[in-house]
Amino acid sequence: MSNEERNSSTKRNAEAKQSPEVDLDSGPAEGSDTKSEGLIWQGPQLRRRTFLTGSAVAATTATTASFFPGLRMARAQESGPVKMGFIEDESGNLSVYGLQKLHAAQLAVKEINEGKTLKGGANIGTGGYGPMAAYAGMSPVISKEGVGLDVVGDGGAMDSTASVFVEDDDVFVDSGDQGILGRELELVSADGQSNNALWQQLTRRLIQQDKVDVLVAGFASAEREAIRPIVDQFNQLYFYTNQYEGGVADSNTFCTGPVCEQQVIPVVQYMVEKFGPRCYTIAADYNFGQLTAAWTKAFVPLVGGEIIGEEFIPLSVSEFSQVIARIQQAKPDWVMTLLVGQNHHNYYPQAAAAGLALPMASTVNMAQGYEHKRFAPPSLNQMHNAIQYQLEVPTARNRAFVKRWMDMFPEDEYIGEMAQNTYFTVHMYAQAARLAGTTDQETVKRALELGWAIEAPEGAVFLEPGTHHCAHYIRLAVCDENHDVHFVREWPMIQAWWLQRLGVNLIRHPEYKQYVPDEDPYFSMFGMA
Amino acid sequence: MEDLSVVVSILYQFGTNGAFLLLCALGLIVILGMMNIINLAHGELMMMGAYTASLAYQAGFPFPIAVVISFFVVGVFGAVLERLVVRRFYGRELGALVVTWGISLLLSQGTFLVLGPFLPSIPIPGGAIDVGQYSLSVYWLILIAVSAGAVLGLAWLYNRTEFGLHARATMQNAEMARALGVNTDRVYMLTFSLGAGLAGFSGALLAPTASIMPFMGQQFVAPAFITVVVGGASNVIAGAVGSSVLLSLVRTPVGFYLGAFLGLVALLLAALVIIRLMPNGVSAYFQRWSDRRSRPTV
Known part of the structure; x- marks a missing residue:
């Protein structure tokens, strides 16, 4: 077209x-009404x-627009x-x-x-490229007899799993x-x-x-x-x-941008599956950190994990030996780090130097502040982040x-x-x-x-x-000990x-x-x- | 064994908290404590130290050499700053406050414009030692020792050398010192330069533990001022040692058992209480105590 x-x-x-x-034209008053009346239901009259x-307003607007285009242009300053x-x-x-x-x-x-x-x-509508998948030569064929849906023919056993990578236009x-x-x-x-x-x-x-x-x-x-x-x-x-x-x-x-449900849940699910149930959260002490930690706390139990410790760290803290000792005392399987700002970034080299080598998950670190480029390896080793984008996304469109x-x-x-x-x-x-x-x-x-x-x-x-x-399009990015980033799981649309x-x-x-x-x-x- | 490892870990945390405060305060001890210049560019001088160390390290110098280079580079910069700007504000505390604040903005924003949002970091030297379930960073153990050494060195310089004598005389009564033949102009310059150099030195030492960014200095300013002010002016060096020991004594157990947030609250509360109870700082107490002891012999 x-x-x-x-x-x-x-x-x-x-x-x-x-x-x-x-x-x-009814403005914010109506909006706050909606809220106090309850989130979902509104009376039919109001509707x-x-x-x-x-429709009255829209009719006027539509008429004005089609009959007096000049008027609208003047309103929107449509020149220059x-x-x-x-x-x-x-x-x-x-x-x-x-x-x-x-x-x-x-x-x-x-x-x-x-x-x-x-x-x-x-x-x-949307499509995606490169999800993690099992593969065979061709798709399986199902028998036409009965309702058992037996697999009768196939293009080879589906015995391998790999990231199916398509070079898109x-x-x-x-x-x-x-x-x-x-x-x-x-x-x-x-x-x-x-x-x-x-x-x-x-x-x-x-x-x-x-x-x-x-x-x-x-x-x-x-x-x-x-x-x-x-x-x-x-x-x-x-x-x-x-x-x-x-x-x-x-x-x-x-x-x-992406929000908690698109990032926290995938990464938490992966971490519990891969490293175990015990999670320790350290988060920046302001609305972003508090709310993201609340998401983590709400979702970890649903996938069989548990929060064994949660700590909110003031943005002015830049020396982490105590936080590290507390984490070591709690012995988690992995750590959720929701750290923000230049002071908090110091956590990574300090934790690495103190020998704290636990797997880490995050929704912010690495993809935003590129800590893996700024800190010497292996500070960010085993950092997992469910991100929608960072420079290393390997697709052709991203390279372009x-x-x-x-x-x-x-x-x-x-x-x-x-x-x-x-x-x-x-x-x-x-x-x-x-x-x-x-x-x-x-x-x-x-x-x-x-x-x-x-x-x-x-x-x-x-x-x-x-x-x-x-x-x-959400991808699980993992940082290795050389600070190279791999994508280990993909969700083409969350x-x-x-x-x-x-x-x-x-x-x-x-x-x-x-x-x-x-x-x-x-x-x-x-x-x- | 379990109990022992907790004790070791708490001692280590105590040491790191104290060393962090002392390192932050090192340059300020001289500039604020002795010259009574409220130097709001202190953080930026530490940032310069970290930048110099990082650049030197990337250029292939070993880290200890890079730290020494930082000391001298920032020290020379301090001398230039003193000659051009700061000397015009001696005796005008508020003027000095505003002008150093301006310098801090120029330095951080200028660094950002020239060198971009960050420099590659320096890997933390040394590994970790396991103690039970805890582990200690070797580098922080070194930092504890170095900060103690630096303070001892400073005390020696000011109490046992001719420069120290001249400096103390100048700070106490500049006119009288001049009358007795001390080149006070030179003393001021050297003292400011030494303070700047020490800020650069500790900035370089803390650089591996931090992100090296133009605005990194801000994180050090509050701890530095708290340490020096709580320490008081009667004997700045002893005061800074005393206040960093006292403050980390409060912060460590609270921070370990109740979390970083309450640890910070405890530190600030302790500072508040100490200043309220001892308006002249911790060092005034030391001073009185040592005066009582030394009076008979004098």
Whole structure:
């Protein structure tokens, strides 16, 4: 399908699609209502009213759009470049991550302006390459007699297991567009300096003064929570591209990084299976560490493991001999390390030097801060992390991506998972705006809420429309004693299912909050909460 | 055997906690304790030490040599800093505070811009010794010994050498010292340079245990100031030793039995209580005690 075709057909689609989708104007009050009434059930009256208001608003919008295109253009300032607001920490404590993310955005913007894109589009669905599998020459043949389903013929015994590795086609293709809808995409970037107060100021400036068409920002959860109220105040289309603890249900926010259920559960399952049940958790003492530890605690018992110790470590601690001694005293089979920041990274060399050689699992370390590149081997030996991306993903599409990156930024040392998220997110925004036929923020949100699939360097990513979170291609990365990374198990698509479980559907019921595990009985249902 | 290994492990933890505080404080003992300059760039001087050591190590020097190189490189840098900036702020404590803070921002952000977000780390030398179910890092045992040695060396320098005598005289009464022929300008420069060098030295020693990053210095600043302030100004060296022993005495058992978070709380509480009870620091107590002992002989 040519791009023009797709644009014109989907433009109609996007406008028609508006009718069932809620009242844009009723604002946060409605959202908080939803929460206090209970998560899933809402009275029928409320629904009907919402629907009626919704369709009325949508009808007006649609009419306005088709009969007075000029009006809408004026509202969305559809001339000159498309402005993408971008805030990351280019200096300060978190700059080791922020710089990667800035480069990712710069690369994607350059590619978009050169008329390139990644394969993908609304609702195309996803596929995966390279799962772990048993193999034989051909698939088995089942007998046609009876119901016993006897295997009668085969292409050889399925006696080997291996990672089935497929070299996929490159996913980097022509967009048929220059920039977005013929307009150049301009990155308006600001440095958050690892300082939450500054993040708020910069967000206001980008929204009010620069009037950005889209905002891509945020590393730490504290930064995101600092700016989200401002984003909601202005109904700003906002992408948060980080891996995080999950739970943000916000009509204006699209979270494109993986969350706990996609990472903690696979890695915990693997660790219990491979190394044994006894788990000791050490986690950074702030919302990310606390919540991820709660996930670990909730899930370990379900796969037959037990938490024998759990410790939250203040971010200022940088000397770990006591933590190490406590772990040795507890004698776990493996350690869950959810350590964040430069001080905490010291744990790895110190633990290695103190002879603590236990297998480790994590959802953050290695893929983000590339500790395995920074510390001398074997500090990160036996580190396991269920990640959706890190530089070493061996597929052809990723090798091509890394090459494009290094051509632009030859000095860079590493491309971490957040950088890749930022990269495909910028491309995804461009695609959604093309499909919407406009950069009008509400229309682009509606286009994204069709459900969006994009062929990212990690593999296929699917933006789930109701929760604004992404299903990801998850791989279990293991670091060996030379600090080479191997991928030992793959899950071609894991849903971000927790918000769905809570009944969040932002299309029908706008919300503007972050759910925490305490609000879900799941977390105390099993085991030792 | 089990009990014995716990005892050994706790002693080791006590040693590492104390050595960490002492190493953080080493340069600050001289600059804050003796010159009364609130040097907020202390962490960045330690960062420079770690960077120098890492670069030297990557260039092929053995680690001990790299540590010595760091001492001299940061020491020379300290001398330059003193000549160009810090000397203009003697006697103006708040001015010095602000200007050193500015220097710290310049150093960390400048390092970030020039050398990027991190340097490859130095592998921790030495292995581990098993004690029952616990194990001790040989390198930390070395650090405990080195920090003790460094403090002894500092005490010797200030109490037994001519430079030490001149330095103490200058700090007590600069005018009188000048009248007696001491080149106080030179003493100030050398003292600041020595403090900077020691910060670089301990930064280099702690480098293998840390991520070598432009903003790594921040982690050392709070422990350094706590140690020196709790130690007090009457006798900085003895004070720093006393306060690091006292603080790790509190922190170690709490941290071991109740966790790192409460260990940190205990450390800060202890610092609070000590400063409240002994406003002039631990060393004022030592001083009074040693005054009582030495008075008859003087």
